[in-house]
Amino acid sequence: MSNRQGMGRYIVQRILYMLLTMFVITLMCFILIKLLPLPLIKEQGRDPTLVLLRREKMGYNKPIMVQFFLYMKGIFTEWYWGVGEQMYDSLPIWDVMMQKLPYTVVVNLYSILISIPLGLLLGIYAALKKNKWQDATISTLVMVFISVPSYVYAFLVQYIFCFKLQWFPLLLASESEAGSLMSWTMFKSMVPAVMSLSFGVIAGFTRYTRAELSEVLTGDYMLLARTKGLTKRQAISRHAMRNAMVVILPMIIGEFIGILGGSLIIENIFGIPGIGNLYINSINLRDYNFFMALTIFYTLIGLVSGIVIDISYGFIDPRIRMGSKK
Amino acid sequence: MTTNQNNFNLNDIPQEKFEFVQLNETLHDERIKTKAIGYVGDAWIRFRKDKSAVIAFILILVLALFAIIVPLLSSYTVEFRDAYYRNIMPRLPLFKNAGFWDGGKNLTLNKAGYLYYQAIGAETGKSAIISLKKEYVDSTGEMRYDVRTDSYHRIGFVYQNLSQSEYESLMAYQNETGKQVIYPLAKTHNATSEAYVNGNDGANFWYKLVDESRTTSGEPVLDENGNFIPNYVTSSNENEAGYNSLRIEGDGQDGVWYVYAFRNGRTGNYYKVRVNYEEYFIYKNGFSPNFIFGTNVHGQDIFTCLAIAARFSLLLAIAVASINFIIGVIYGSVAGYYGGWVDMLMERISDILASVPFMVVATLFQLHLAEKVGPVISLLFAFIMTGWVGTASRVRTQFYRFKGQEYVLAARTLGASDRRLIFKHIFPNSLGTIITGAVMTIPGVIFSESMLSYLHIINLDTSRTLTSIGTMLSQGQAQLQNYPHEILFPALFIAILEISFNLFGNGLRDALNPSLRGADN
Numbered sequence: 001m002s003n004r005q006g007m008g009r010y011i012v013q014r015i016l017y018m019l020l021t022m023f024v025i026t027l028m029c030f031i032l033i034k035l036l037p038l039p040l041i042k043e044q045g046r047d048p049t050l051v052l053l054r055r056e057k058m059g060y061n062k063p064i065m066v067q068f069f070l071y072m073k074g075i076f077t078e079w080y081w082g083v084g085e086q087m088y089d090s091l092p093i094w095d096v097m098m099q100k101l102p103y104t105v106v107v108n109l110y111s112i113l114i115s116i117p118l119g120l121l122l123g124i125y126a127a128l129k130k131n132k133w134q135d136a137t138i139s140t141l142v143m144v145f146i147s148v149p150s151y152v153y154a155f156l157v158q159y160i161f162c163f164k165l166q167w168f169p170l171l172l173a174s175e176s177e178a179g180s181l182m183s184w185t186m187f188k189s190m191v192p193a194v195m196s197l198s199f200g201v202i203a204g205f206t207r208y209t210r211a212e213l214s215e216v217l218t219g220d221y222m223l224l225a226r227t228k229g230l231t232k233r234q235a236i237s238r239h240a241m242r243n244a245m246v247v248i249l250p251m252i253i254g255e256f257i258g259i260l261g262g263s264l265i266i267e268n269i270f271g272i273p274g275i276g277n278l279y280i281n282s283i284n285l286r287d288y289n290f291f292m293a294l295t296i297f298y299t300l301i302g303l304v305s306g307i308v309i310d311i312s313y314g315f316i317d318p319r320i321r322m323g324s325k326k
Numbered sequence: 327m328t329t330n331q332n333n334f335n336l337n338d339i340p341q342e343k344f345e346f347v348q349l350n351e352t353l354h355d356e357r358i359k360t361k362a363i364g365y366v367g368d369a370w371i372r373f374r375k376d377k378s379a380v381i382a383f384i385l386i387l388v389l390a391l392f393a394i395i396v397p398l399l400s401s402y403t404v405e406f407r408d409a410y411y412r413n414i415m416p417r418l419p420l421f422k423n424a425g426f427w428d429g430g431k432n433l434t435l436n437k438a439g440y441l442y443y444q445a446i447g448a449e450t451g452k453s454a455i456i457s458l459k460k461e462y463v464d465s466t467g468e469m470r471y472d473v474r475t476d477s478y479h480r481i482g483f484v485y486q487n488l489s490q491s492e493y494e495s496l497m498a499y500q501n502e503t504g505k506q507v508i509y510p511l512a513k514t515h516n517a518t519s520e521a522y523v524n525g526n527d528g529a530n531f532w533y534k535l536v537d538e539s540r541t542t543s544g545e546p547v548l549d550e551n552g553n554f555i556p557n558y559v560t561s562s563n564e565n566e567a568g569y570n571s572l573r574i575e576g577d578g579q580d581g582v583w584y585v586y587a588f589r590n591g592r593t594g595n596y597y598k599v600r601v602n603y604e605e606y607f608i609y610k611n612g613f614s615p616n617f618i619f620g621t622n623v624h625g626q627d628i629f630t631c632l633a634i635a636a637r638f639s640l641l642l643a644i645a646v647a648s649i650n651f652i653i654g655v656i657y658g659s660v661a662g663y664y665g666g667w668v669d670m671l672m673e674r675i676s677d678i679l680a681s682v683p684f685m686v687v688a689t690l691f692q693l694h695l696a697e698k699v700g701p702v703i704s705l706l707f708a709f710i711m712t713g714w715v716g717t718a719s720r721v722r723t724q725f726y727r728f729k730g731q732e733y734v735l736a737a738r739t740l741g742a743s744d745r746r747l748i749f750k751h752i753f754p755n756s757l758g759t760i761i762t763g764a765v766m767t768i769p770g771v772i773f774s775e776s777m778l779s780y781l782h783i784i785n786l787d788t789s790r791t792l793t794s795i796g797t798m799l800s801q802g803q804a805q806l807q808n809y810p811h812e813i814l815f816p817a818l819f820i821a822i823l824e825i826s827f828n829l830f831g832n833g834l835r836d837a838l839n840p841s842l843r844g845a846d847n
Contacts, residue, residue: 017674021681024678028682036693149776149820151777159806159807163807306681
């Protein structure tokens with residue numbers, strides 16, 4: 001009973017801290033972004049008086065703290081995140097982001113749906129064959145695949161599968177030619193990006209699973225399970241896997257939250273019109289409204305996944321209850 | 327047993343039964359004869375046993391040496407850009423006849439193209455075709471030739487506009503060395519696209535073509551022996567345009583002379599000449615062209631650029647790692663040692679900093695500072711801004727682990743000051759973990775830097791002396807289909823570097839912290 005209360009207090013405390021952190025970061029970034037010189041009027045290629053008038057109307061001439069207040073007010077009262085200036089002219093930023101998000105999510109979702117099961121299987125296999133040649137091979141490959149940067153896979157995949165074998169198109173299909181995001185054409189054009197993203201994740205999960213499982217396998221209760229007559233298979237599935245999952249499951253949850261953020265460089269290489277691409281464009285074109293909104297977005301993903309992972313430990317394993325440890 | 331034999335009670339041993347072992351000197355434990363092994367020595371012994379870490383360390387040293395030595399010895403620089411030797415294939419003189427790494431490029435040509443390359447060899451004496459692999463008729467009934475062309479020789483000839491002094495010194499060079507650089511001007515053809523691939527304005531068409539019209543296929547007329555028929559500009563004046571230097575064979579028959587230069591420009595002070603580009607390159611630069619890793623689309627030597635990029639990456643990473651190490655150690659020690667509200671406040675601050683995505687930090691620093699202090703310094707600031715948080719939290723954890731231990735409490739009881747406790751008693755114990763952490767940040771920094779420059783968030787394109795692996799990767803990516811070597815070498819370099827650093831870091835961790843051996847293995 002007290003345990004549950006402790007957990008509740010812990011969660012509330014963590015969320016409050018998160019909100020504080022979020023607020024400070026938003027304020028810092030807002031000030032830093034507002035201190036940047038606005039893009040020159042002539043670059044916008046429009047009537048200068050209109051541009052000035054528009055900037056006045058959007059409050060760009062007010063003191064920064066007032067602007068910050070208005071920004072916050074806009075978000076909390078009307079869910080208004082500003083409009084695009086240099087790109088997606090005058091379109092609400094939130095709408096544009098929601099339009100881009102599906103690409104990022106779908107590509108990354110495919111990737112982790114493939115890599116997590118594969119990583120787990122390889123990890124379990126390596127742990128069961130610990131210190132045999134199978135384990136040595138897997139571990140060496142894991143070391144290599146974890147170290148090599150994801151863009152190197154991207155170049156390899158692009159060269160081998162897109163240029164040499166010509167199995168897949170070089171860039172992501174556009175929505176008009178593919179019909180919809182879930183169509184076969186779209187899926188086929190996503191394969192190179194999904195592959196490039198997956199190598200590292202598979203290696204990461206393999207390493208993690210192997211480490212956890214091989215530690216669990218040496219536990220006394222495993223010996224007991226075997227002594228009381230369980231077969232090796234039974235002992236592993238009923239006792240070892242469950243205990244290893246206590247640590248692995250939060251990592252899986254973290255991966256699922258991480259799909260929102262995606263990978264800047266993979267989106268860039270394969271021309272995926274996702275959130276990462278939006279971020280790069282907002283910097284190159286100096287669209288600070290997009291930059292600000294995406295900063296908040298990325299920060300929030302990081303913070304939320306941190307909290308969810310920590311809390312999920314407590315829910316998965318009653319032995320770990322953060323709030324009650326003090 | 328003894329009691330029974332000697333018939334006396336153990337409690338009542340007679341005094342004369344006792345005797346001293348010796349009385350002359352005091353007794354010691356046996357002296358330790360071996361030399362004491364210190365912490366470092368101990369770590370070294372453990373490190374040596376980890377073969378993969380040793381190999382990784384050697385690889386890192388080799389790559390670092392490459393990065394230091396090559397820029398010093400190379401004939402090329404980042405600034406060196408050759409207008410004609412673009413997208414040249416890698417060549418190592420050692421592999422001259424190996425069939426790879428010989429500067430060759432496989433092409434499939436039609437008849438006109440095949441003869442075009444043969445003509446270059448016929449005029450310069452240096453064959454542009456390394457080998458003819460296959461000769462066949464394709465489905466449309468045309469002849470096809472699978473050949474391996476020499477990407478250096480196939481440049482052949484280019485037109486150059488020289489000023490009068492340049493023209494004269496080039497002629498003087500010819501007379502002095504006896505090397506033919508300037509060749510007779512060819513009559514203008516409407517050259518086929520093949521000639522423009524190399525950007526030399528069709529300077530290689532020195533022979534008669536079947537069809538001189540605009541839609542020419544570029545196919546040459548051959549004489550009865552199968553030789554090309556020269557189609558040079560001729561004159562009755564031997565020294566047309568002031569040429570008085572070497573002449574090619576067959577020149578000057580029947581009072582007809584080949585023309586080696588046109589006076590050009592409004593004032594007539596420019597000389598348009600047709601030069602053998604390889605010889606001209608030697609004349610201009612003083613060394614013969616050889617690009618071990620080939621050249622990129624700008625005509626830069628990839629070998630040198632890669633070394634300079636690697637030097638930049640390594641220096642940046644080491645600078646970031648050491649600065650973060652210092653800040654992190656001070657911050658983490660204070661937070662971990664004092665605990666309480668100091669710790670809480672400091673934790674909040676570092677938590678906030680750690681929660682800002684690194685991409686955002688790097689971008690903000692670039693936008694604010696790149697114009698004032700340059701992209702490199704602002705990148706360094708960005709890495710330092712949030713990078714130390716990791717070190718600080720590691721140090722803090724170590725302090726929590728050690729500060730309550732008996733030996734620290736004992737030292738405190740004896741009156742040791744805070745500073746002494748921190749730096750003499752706690753810090754050395756946590757050094758292993760902290761150093762490992764610092765080394766492990768190096769591959770991360772190299773990766774992030776290459777990613778930022780690949781995405782052009784930091785922009786080194788304008789720099790004349792610096793390039794980065796990310797910049798090279800993004801240049802190479804545009805040529806991935808036709809010239810994969812341009813991306814292969816930078817990608818291979820960074821992959822090997824990352825693998826080596828991770829292996830080395832693991833070895834270092836096991837060596838410095840034996841208790842953590844195989845922690846995530």
